[in-house]
Amino acid sequence: MNNEPKIHPWQKVLDNPWLLLVLGVLIPFLSYTVWGWIELALTKPALLP
């Protein structure tokens, strides 16, 4: 008989720190940094009157 506490399958996915590390770096870099950088790069310089 197995006395180990039953771990939810979702928790087993969450238990992978390396997957979290990849996603945790990728999502903010894409959503905040890269997208913001592209917006700044596409901004045209203001013309003086």
Added chain:
Amino acid sequence: MTTASVSLSHSLAAPGVPKRVCGTTGLGVCFDAQRFIKFNAVTGIVFLLLGGIAALLLALTRWQTVHLLSAEWFYRILTFHGINMLILWILFFEVAILYFACTTPLNARLFSRKVAWASFGMMFVGAVMVDYVILAGQADVMMTSYLPLLAHPLFYLGIILVAVGTLVGVFNFFATLYVAKRDGAYTGSMPLVTYGATAAAIIAVVTLLHGAIVMIPTFTYSMGWTPQPDPAWYRLIWWGLGHQSQQVNVCAMVAVWYLISNVTVGARPINEAVCRTAFVLYVLFINLASAHHLLVDPGVGATWKIWNTSYAMYLAVLASMIHGFTVPAGVEVAMREKGYTAGLFGWVAALPWKNPAFSAATLSVLIFGFIGGITGVTLGTQQINIIAHNTLRIPGHFHATVVGGTTLAFMGLAYYVIPLIFQRDFIGRGWARVQPWLFATGITLLSFGMSFAGSMGVSRRSWDIDAQGIYGPAAHLWLGFVGLGGILAFAGLLIFVLLCVGTLLFGKKIEHRAMADWGTPPALAGTTPGSLAHDHYATKGTIVLTLLFLACFAVYYFANWKALADVWPVR
């Protein structure tokens, strides 16, 4: 096989591994981790004291009646305060937490002593360099150091050293996790406190990469080697460092809440998968909050602003609300299982309010949620931000999160970490029981003063408001509260530092015995631990408190829309 014996020696259970068994918890403590927890925690507390002295000087300057510092020294000390409190104190203490979380709870030894020395050395040299340059008057650029303001090159080099040193410490943490799993130091899921620390470490990686991206070209510019980086680009990337470093705090703080609630009342997470999901939401979405600082910047568009500060960011807010429920709910279930079952809130009266770790953690939850959280979500709304941006309302918000939340939680943790790691009982135990209440009262007063003065238009980072001649006595009254709150909070901080240092020097040694108990509620006769694990009504008191929180949030949020409509009427 020598290789095999070396590679499998990272479990504390392995023979010959230098360790001791804690007389209080019965857990193994790795000597290497213990040494670097000491170094990093003590250094962090020294920077906390320096930043606290600066805070007092600033509060007594913004209090217009006192107006202590000259304009030149106000901005110098403001720079010093921001760097010491938001970067140095927090990062050193967080590295200490990471080293604890990856060793003792996992029954593992620290991956590498040399890497830990390299991390601490770089951080320490960088920190001293930054503080020296600021006090020498070569870096009056405030914490954000927005270009084209330019500081001495050593200022940027110091920050790079601190950032890289912290990144090396984070590497040591991840390497310890890897070898602990490989060597079978633990099986199954890692404990929740280690999981929370892992989430904090992942956020730290993103944060420190942004720091390197922005600081290296700024350093080379300050040396005259490269052209000036674009100021709008600098702001975008800098906030990837400046705000995200505070998200590392949030994650570490929540992990500390779970740890303290377990140590002081025996609380367990009411649902492991849900608590871990909330940490994952932090990892994926909380860093987007950096966009709040660019809500009035013209270079980035409305879609980028609204996606990052609202839709995606609200998933991280959801995570905070999950933790804000599960931590007190875990405490309530533990107390009811101990027999404190009277009514909705009978368990609250029996909580160990004189235990400084418990009171600090509870006050941290309340201040972070009711003041910091509510104001943060509201001020981060793009439309409302237009009436609050660059006013004192912003520091009113983040003093409630970073100081009332994180710093207070870390102080609470110290009341257990110092006896367990330094093996000395705390001196001045009566003072220790008062200290969290004093500090929390001061920081709440300061935060209210800043928020209300800011709502009257008083700007942040301003040496003098009288020269403008537009602020009435009410604004001055609230600035007086900022001064009084600053004095009380500094008194609380000073007591904390004196107690910590005094304990290290004069505390009674703990050897082969448990630390002196701060006080925990005893289980009443006839009760069974775990008896309410599946009883959904066991958290009814917490549900009522949560509804109270949501009501406060709704009132504050819609009051701000009313204020916006008053300022900017649509006819």
